Each structure stands twice: as structure tokens, then as C-alpha cells.
Amino acid sequence: MAPSELYQHCLLAMLCLAPTLVHGQSSKADIIQTCLTSANVHSTISTDESWANDTASFQFRLQPQPVSVAFPETKEDVASALGCARNASVKVSVLGRGHSFQGYGFGNPGNLVIDMGAFIELSFDDSTNQLTFGGGSNVGPTAKYVHDKFRRHFPHVRGSHVGLIGSSFGGGYGTTCRSLGIPSDNLVSVEYMLYNGTIVNAGPGSDLLWAAQGAGSNFGVALSATTKTFELPYNGAVSYSLAVGEVDTDAASAALLAIQKWALDGQAPDSISLRFSLSNFASAGFFYGPEAEFDSAMAPLVDSLQTISPAINLTKTIIPTFWEAEVAVAGSGMNLPTGGTLGGRASLVQSWTTTNQHPFTLTQAKALLDGYRTLNRTDITGTGFIDLWGGVSRDIADSDHAFAHGNNLWLARVDGVGAGGVWPSDGVAYMQNVFKPFEDTLKTSAPLRSFVNYVNSELSVKEWSSRLYGANYARLRKIKSVVDPTDLFSGFGLAI
Numbered sequence: 033m034a035p036s037e038l039y040q041h042c043l044l045a046m047l048c049l050a051p052t053l054v055h056g057q058s059s060k061a062d063i064i065q066t067c068l069t070s071a072n073v074h075s076t077i078s079t080d081e082s083w084a085n086d087t088a089s090f091q092f093r094l095q096p097q098p099v100s101v102a103f104p105e106t107k108e109d110v111a112s113a114l115g116c117a118r119n120a121s122v123k124v125s126v127l128g129r130g131h132s133f134q135g136y137g138f139g140n141p142g143n144l145v146i147d148m149g150a151f152i153e154l155s156f157d158d159s160t161n162q163l164t165f166g167g168g169s170n171v172g173p174t175a176k177y178v179h180d181k182f183r184r185h186f187p188h189v190r191g192s193h194v195g196l197i198g199s200s201f202g203g204g205y206g207t208t209c210r211s212l213g214i215p216s217d218n219l220v221s222v223e224y225m226l227y228n229g230t231i232v233n234a235g236p237g238s239d240l241l242w243a244a245q246g247a248g249s250n251f252g253v254a255l256s257a258t259t260k261t262f263e264l265p266y267n268g269a270v271s272y273s274l275a276v277g278e279v280d281t282d283a284a285s286a287a288l289l290a291i292q293k294w295a296l297d298g299q300a301p302d303s304i305s306l307r308f309s310l311s312n313f314a315s316a317g318f319f320y321g322p323e324a325e326f327d328s329a330m331a332p333l334v335d336s337l338q339t340i341s342p343a344i345n346l347t348k349t350i351i352p353t354f355w356e357a358e359v360a361v362a363g364s365g366m367n368l369p370t371g372g373t374l375g376g377r378a379s380l381v382q383s384w385t386t387t388n389q390h391p392f393t394l395t396q397a398k399a400l401l402d403g404y405r406t407l408n409r410t411d412i413t414g415t416g417f418i419d420l421w422g423g424v425s426r427d428i429a430d431s432d433h434a435f436a437h438g439n440n441l442w443l444a445r446v447d448g449v450g451a452g453g454v455w456p457s458d459g460v461a462y463m464q465n466v467f468k469p470f471e472d473t474l475k476t477s478a479p480l481r482s483f484v485n486y487v488n489s490e491l492s493v494k495e496w497s498s499r500l501y502g503a504n505y506a507r508l509r510k511i512k513s514v515v516d517p518t519d520l521f522s523g524f525g526l527a528i
């Protein structure tokens with residue numbers, strides 16, 4: 033070997049081998065960043081000053097550990113980022129606005145994260161009243177655009193900074209969903225860039241749209257999505273609180289069942305939202321209609337609750353405009369161009385849904401309330417509530433979308449929140465054990481069901497696939513094998 037050849041050989045060896053000898057992750061990071069830089073896509077790695085900001089996640093319990101974060105500005109940049117990930121054999125996570133309670137926007141350690149922050153374009157089609165939003169759009173500015181410019185609304189979640197793609201892919205639940213459906217129901221199409229850079233528009237009737245409606249993070253980068261919009265439900269709202277007073281869990285469970293009966297008997301209007309608090313047993317929500325209609329809808333409920341607790345106390349506030357109600361629902365960030373800020377906590381969320389066919393029994397309701405009551409640690413505090421679902425889900429079948437939510441009646445959610453942003457090492461086991469008796473009695477009626485956005489990140493594949501997708505899971509697996517055959521988008525906890 034001539035000296036110059038030897039030199040070249042060493043240089044190649046150093047480039048290709050030396051970093052892997054030092055550390056697997058940093059070698060991938062260098063390869064990825066070199067590739068992204070030559071494709072003119074801005075990216076950062078762990079040694080960059082902005083890394084803490086670039087990997088900021090709402091969920092503090094799980095520390096994001098990607099190899100690199102890419103910041104594409106154009107579709108071509110996204111294609112380049114996908115190409116770099118494929119060539120380096122790393123998986124891709126798409127980051128919307130970072131609110132996932134399970135840290136799914138960053139996914140497993142070692143991913144290339146594609147941050148969609150630059151994709152916030154909005155457009156509205158007058159002929160169809162459909163709204164198209166970019167893959168990095170968040171709730172506040174988008175809802176405000178549709179409201180201010182077109183006097184219309186689309187159902188969204190209760191957080192102004194939350195990402196629209198993420199919250200819609202996860203089902204989504206907000207205060208107008210009983211009458212207008214959930215965000216995923218209202219998706220009309222999703223513009224995906226697949227693993228190989230091909231762009232497809234998943235439209236009505238397509239397998240891919242069906243799959244996106246509950247499992248959308250599995251198939252590609254959503255460059256944009258299109259949703260139905262609606263006339264404002266009512267220009268104003270009644271914000272109310274319905275307290276049952278200081279009662280034990282026997283009375284509180286009976287109160288919950290009285291509310292359930294009111295809903296099952298068809299007395300709860302679709303235009304009302306109701307959230308029952310597990311900490312003080314008060315219900316609160318918004319009614320989108322005239323005060324007199326609210327009063328007459330609530331009258332039979334108040335009557336039946338009075339027989340359980342004479343201290344029942346219904347209070348209401350009239351909100352003069354729909355937009356002020358939106359701000360009351362989703363926060364002052366609704367009026368900010370950025371939608372507000374990320375925030376965060378160290379937490380574990382668990383959730384369960386029930387259906388009209390299998391409403392809560394008294395035993396089940398009491399097990400949930402009693403479970404919550406046993407939370408007694410200083411290093412973990414609880415928050416918990418049960419949203420009344422019902423409404424138009426009565427017209428939805430489990431097989432209509434990937435996320436099985438036909439005929440849902442309740443959405444129960446409990447969070448353990450680590451004090452001071454710190455999560456104790458035994459916290460997951462503790463929180464799961466506290467609600468085990470409830471789960472055990474719940475599954476005597478029907479197989480357990482859950483909600484994608486609030487799924488317990490610690491469930492096994494068998495558990496989450498049946499709770500979220502039920503019989504739809506087999507079809508989802510087929511679609512996944514066609515659309516993402518190399519599992520490029522499988523680096524996260526709900527990978528199909």
C-alpha cells in the first residue's frame with residue numbers, strides 16, 4: 033500500500049469507525065448532523081447551547097434523548113431529514129407542540145426528532161367551510177383565526193398551546209364535542225409525507241385517514257391536515273358549577289350515577305359539557321345556549337341530586353360571547369399568537385372510558401372514588417375528573433375510526449403529579465395499584481377501554497392495543513405494513 037493510500041484508508045477509518053468506538057449515540061448524532069447540514073436543514077445535537085430548549089417536553093417524568101432535533105422549513109427539508117434518518121438507520125419522531133403526557137413527540141432514546149414548528153400555515157375554503165392547518169399549528173391561534181375571520185368553530189382540546197395534529201390524532205376531547213364530535217371525528221384529510229419522501233393526501237374513505245383518526249403518529253410526517261368547521265354553537269355560554277357538598281364516597285357515587293341517569297335518559301342536552309371532579313365531587317362545565325334552556329335542562333338533575341345531598345349548590349355565570357367562553361375553556365393563550373407557553377409536570381396519566389351499553393355500576397363508581405381517596409402521599413398529588421362524553425358518539429361505531437370510541441359515555445382520567453416536578457421511582461407502581469381495584473371491577477362489565485391522549489404510557493402492547501383500538505388493531509397493523517414498511521415511525525410507545 034502506497035503511503036498516500038494508507039493515509040486515505042486511515043482517514044476513512046477514522047470517519048467511519050472511530051466515533052462508533054467512542055459512543056454509539058454520539059456517532060449517530062454526528063452522522064445525522066453532517067447529513068442534515070449538507071442538505072441545508074438546521075439541526076441541533078446534545079452539545080448545542082439550545083439543546084435544553086429544543087428538547088423541552090411537557091412531560092418531565094421521561095427525559096427526551098434524541099440523537100438530534102431537525103428544524104425543517106420546507107417540505108423538501110422534511111424529505112431530506114427523512115432521508116438522513118433512513119441512511120443513518122435511526123427512527124423518526126415527529127414533534128408537534130410537545131404536550132404529549134407520554135412524551136411521544138420525542139419518542140424513544142436515539143430518534144431523530146423532526147420539529148414541525150415552522151409549519152403553521154392556515155387556510156380556509158369558503159366553499160366547503162373546511163380549515164387546513166400546518167403540521168405544527170397549535171390550538172389557540174388556529175381557533176382564533178377561524179373565529180375572528182369566519183365566525184366559525186371546530187372542536188378542540190382544553191389547552192391553547194397544545195398541538196392540533198397531536199391532539200386530533202389522539203382523539204381529542206373538549207367542551208363542544210358532545211354536540212360536534214371529537215377532533216379526530218372531524219378530520220377530513222391528512223397530508224402525509226411517508227418514510228420515502230412521497231406525499232400522499234389521505235382523504236375521505238381512505239384507509240390512511242381511518243388509521244390517522246386515532247393512530248396517526250405511526251404513518252409519516254403530517255405536513256398539514258384539514259378539518260370540518262361549524263357555525264358558532266351559540267354566541268355566549270353559561271359557565272356553571274354543581275357542588276354536592278361535603279359528602280362521603282357513597283353519596284358521591286350515588287350523585288355520579290344520578291348524573292349518568294340524567295344523561296342516559298336523554299335529559300342532558302348535547303350542548304352542555306360536564307366534568308365531575310374526583311377531589312371535591314363538584315361538576316363544572318359550559319352550556320352553549322340561552323340561560324332559560326340551561327335552567328330547564330338542569331332542573332331534573334338538581335331535583336334528583338337533592339335527594340342525595342340537600343346541600344347541593346348550583347352556581348352559574350353568564351359568559352357574553354362565544355370567544356370569551358373559548359378563553360375560559362382553554363386559557364388566556366387563546367389570544368396570544370403563540371398560543372401561550374409549554375409548561376410541564378412530572379406525571380403519570382391513566383384513563384378509562386365506558387359506553388352507553390355499559391354505564392358505571394354503583395360498585396364501579398365507588399371503587400373509582402374510593403381509589404382516588406386513598407391517594408395519601410406528599411411526593412405525589414392527584415388530579416382526577418370524569419368527563420361526560422355521550423352526545424353524538426351515540427351515532428359512532430367503534431369501527432368508524434381507528435380509535436374505538438363508539439357510544440362512549442364517560443372519560444375518566446387520573447393523574448399522579450410529582451411534587452416539585454420530580455417523579456418518585458415507585459410512582460408508577462403506586463398509581464397503578466391505587467386504581468387496580470377499580471380496573472378489576474370495571475372489567476367485569478366489558479373489556480377495558482381508554483383514550484389515546486390520556487393513555488397510561490406503562491401499559492403493555494397487548495393492553496393498550498385492545499383498550500384504544502379493540503378489534504381495529506388488526507386492520508391498523510395491515511395499513512402500517514403497507515404505509516411504513518420499514519417502521520421508520522415506530523420509535524415510540526404506541527407503535528403499531
Ligand SMILES: Cc1cc2nc3c(=O)[nH]c(=O)nc-3n(C[C@H](O)[C@H](O)[C@H](O)COP(=O)(O)OP(=O)(O)OC[C@H]3O[C@@H](n4cnc5c(N)ncnc54)[C@H](O)[C@@H]3O)c2cc1C
Binds near residue numbers: 135190203
Ligand atoms: C395542558 C394540556 C392540556 C390538554 N388538554 C387536553 C384536552 O382537553 N383534551 C385532550 O384530548 N387532550 C388534551 N391534552 C393532551 C394533548 O391533546 C395530547 O398530548 C396531544 O398529543 C399533544 O399534541 P402536541 O403536538 O402538543 O404534542 P407532541 O408531543 O408534539 O405530539 C404528540 C403526538 O403527536 C404526534 N405528532 C404531532 N404532530 C405531528 C405531525 N405534524 N405529524 C405526525 N405526527 C405528529 C407526535 O409524534 C406524538 O406522537 C392536553 C395536554 C396538555 C399538556
Ligand SMILES: *[C@@H]1O[C@H](CO)[C@@H](O)[C@H](O)[C@H]1NC(C)=O
Binds near residue numbers: 081085
Ligand atoms: C430558551 O428559551 C427561552 C424562552 O423560550 C429563551 O429566553 C432562551 O434564550 C432560550 N435559550 C437558548 C439557549 O436558546
Ligand SMILES: *[C@@H]1O[C@H](CO)[C@@H](O)[C@H](O)[C@H]1NC(C)=O
Binds near residue numbers: 071112113
Ligand atoms: C442517502 O443515501 C443515498 C445512497 O447513498 C443517497 O443517494 C442519498 O442522497 C442519501 N440521502 C441524504 C438525504 O443524504
Ligand SMILES: *[C@@H]1O[C@H](CO)[C@@H](O)[C@H](O)[C@H]1NC(C)=O
Binds near residue numbers: 273275345346347
Ligand atoms: C355555593 O357555591 C358558591 C360558589 O362556589 C359559593 O359562593 C356559595 O357560598 C355556595 N353556597 C352554599 C349555600 O354553599
Ligand SMILES: *[C@@H]1O[C@H](CO)[C@@H](O)[C@H](O)[C@H]1NC(C)=O
Binds near residue numbers: 406408
Ligand atoms: C396510605 O395508603 C395506604 C394504602 O391505601 C396505606 O397502606 C397507608 O397506611 C397510608 N399511609 C398513610 C400515611 O396514611
Ligand SMILES: *[C@@H]1O[C@H](CO)[C@@H](O)[C@H](O)[C@H]1NC(C)=O
Binds near residue numbers: 228515516
Ligand atoms: C413510497 O412508499 C409508498 C408506500 O409504501 C409507495 O406507495 C410509494 O410508491 C413509494 N414512493 C416511491 C417514490 O417509491
